[in-house]
Amino acid sequence: MSQLKDELIEKLENRKAKLGVVGLGYVGLPLAVEKAKAGYQVIGFDVQDKKVKSVNEGVNYIGDIVDSDLERLVKEGKLKATTDFSFVKDVDAVSICVPTPLDLYKQPDISYVVNSTKSVAKYLHRGMLVVLESTTYPGTTEEVLKPILEEGGLKCGKDFFLAFSPERVDPGNKYYKTKNTPKVVGGCTPECTDVAAALYRNILESEIYTVSCPAVAEMEKILENTFRNINIGLANEMAVLCKRMGIDIWEVIDAAKTKPYGFMAFYPGPGLGGHCIPLDPFYLSWKAKEYDYHTKLIETSGEINDFMPEFVVDNAMKLLNEHKKAMNGAKVLLLGAAYKKDIDDLRESPVLKIMDHLKKNGAEIFVDDPFIPEFKHGGKVYKTINWKDEIDDSDIVIITTDHSCYDYETIVDRAKIVYDTRNATKDVKNNRDKIHKL
Numbered sequence: 116m117s118q119l120k121d122e123l124i125e126k127l128e129n130r131k132a133k134l135g136v137v138g139l140g141y142v143g144l145p146l147a148v149e150k151a152k153a154g155y156q157v158i159g160f161d162v163q164d165k166k167v168k169s170v171n172e173g174v175n176y177i178g179d180i181v182d183s184d185l186e187r188l189v190k191e192g193k194l195k196a197t198t199d200f201s202f203v204k205d206v207d208a209v210s211i212c213v214p215t216p217l218d219l220y221k222q223p224d225i226s227y228v229v230n231s232t233k234s235v236a237k238y239l240h241r242g243m244l245v246v247l248e249s250t251t252y253p254g255t256t257e258e259v260l261k262p263i264l265e266e267g268g269l270k271c272g273k274d275f276f277l278a279f280s281p282e283r284v285d286p287g288n289k290y291y292k293t294k295n296t297p298k299v300v301g302g303c304t305p306e307c308t309d310v311a312a313a314l315y316r317n318i319l320e321s322e323i324y325t326v327s328c329p330a331v332a333e334m335e336k337i338l339e340n341t342f343r344n345i346n347i348g349l350a351n352e353m354a355v356l357c358k359r360m361g362i363d364i365w366e367v368i369d370a371a372k373t374k375p376y377g378f379m380a381f382y383p384g385p386g387l388g389g390h391c392i393p394l395d396p397f398y399l400s401w402k403a404k405e406y407d408y409h410t411k412l413i414e415t416s417g418e419i420n421d422f423m424p425e426f427v428v429d430n431a432m433k434l435l436n437e438h439k440k441a442m443n444g445a446k447v448l449l450l451g452a453a454y455k456k457d458i459d460d461l462r463e464s465p466v467l468k469i470m471d472h473l474k475k476n477g478a479e480i481f482v483d484d485p486f487i488p489e490f491k492h493g494g495k496v497y498k499t500i501n502w503k504d505e506i507d508d509s510d511i512v513i514i515t516t517d518h519s520c521y522d523y524e525t526i527v528d529r530a531k532i533v534y535d536t537r538n539a540t541k542d543v544k545n546n547r548d549k550i551h552k553l
Contacts, residue, residue: 119242130154135209142282143212145293151193153318159196170196203238244276252402256329278302278311279329281336287458297322301332340395346381348416354383365538385536386423386465388454424468443477448509451516452484459486
């Protein structure tokens with residue numbers, strides 16, 4: 116195994132290794148681009164013809180990738196995409212970056228991981244490295260991937276290398292991208308860890324932090340997002356209480372964060388969104404039951420965060436009532452559909468739940484989002500509008516996503532009622548009597 120390790124590390128260092136990425140979404144495509152930019156020949160694998168066609172035409176569909184980078188790498192022949200997994204036989208290392216959603220009962224759905232691993236296993240060869248990057252419960256790499264990959268007769272730690280290295284992607288982050296975010300790596304054996312670490316050291320500019328086994332790396336990723344989930348839950352619970360007490364939660368947080376130690380600011384909002392924070396803690400809750408442990412704090416914070424869209428709509432109803440207007444038949448303008456500012460990502464957006472609650476209460480809904488021209492929800496296609504065309508006739512404007520491009524001064528000036536769930540209007544000077552905050 117030592118010889119195989121040395122051979123692969125040498126190929127990685129002299130850029131003779133050919134690399135693969137399975138899953139060309141928010142995690143996989145940026146990683147594939149970074150691998151190609153580092154000088155490697157890269158093959159991207161995906162089951163969706165549309166994504167494969169876009170990549171091969173040099174057409175970017177991920178916000179955190181520079182369009183010209185993708186176009187150049189494709190033209191230079193450094194990056195290509197395919198739906199044909201038989202090309203796995205040609206790669207020396209492959210990263211699996213596929214979704215890990217929850218099912219209707221908030222239990223892990225690792226079918227994408229399993230199916231991808233089976234596709235890779237058909238073409239696994241000696242000396243090859245497989246790295247799982249998809250967020251999942253502790254034990255997945257060794258309990259699920261390893262047996263599948265060994266079905267063909269090759270043995271992990273003897274014939275091939277296997278590791279887990281959690282993705283750390285923050286869509287819209289202006290500073291931290293795939294290239295410069297520290298990477299955690301845990302292999303099934305020390306040799307597996309060494310090879311996986313060598314892969315990322317030759318691609319990224321960040322620290323590569325190695326841990327003793329895949330389970331540690333899997334758990335640390337869950338801890339990252341559970342930490343955020345719980346602290347956002349605390350901020351949301353404080354917001355609900357402060358609302359009842361007539362206290363401005365945003366002013367409270369601003370005061371608290373002046374303390375230089377022992378406090379980290381987290382902010383309330385209309386609910387949680389994105390591919391990680393609303394989902395990942397439930398992977399741990401599910402796994403914990405196998406060890407006869409109930410993760411009470413995690414599940415409580417999840418309940419609080421899940422309640423926020425309903426809380427937003429309840430408050431909007433009260434504001435309309437104060438203006439002698441019922442929610443039933445009211446024209447409601449939502450500013451923002453994305454789950455956070457300045458991105459086009461709709462995954463798990465709390466705005467979708469807010470829309471559901473508004474619809475149940477008979478509201479007429481209009482959505483503006485400059486980053487999302489249209490989206491599908493509940494079997495219906497929604498085309499976003501320009502707020503300037505609808506704001507004068509709207510009974511209430513709810514700021515659900517605090518996009519930087521919105522002219523909040525004009526919005527407040529023209530709206531009848533503004534319900535700000537993001538503290539986006541904090542710098543608005545005029546007409547503050549129209550503004551009502553979360």
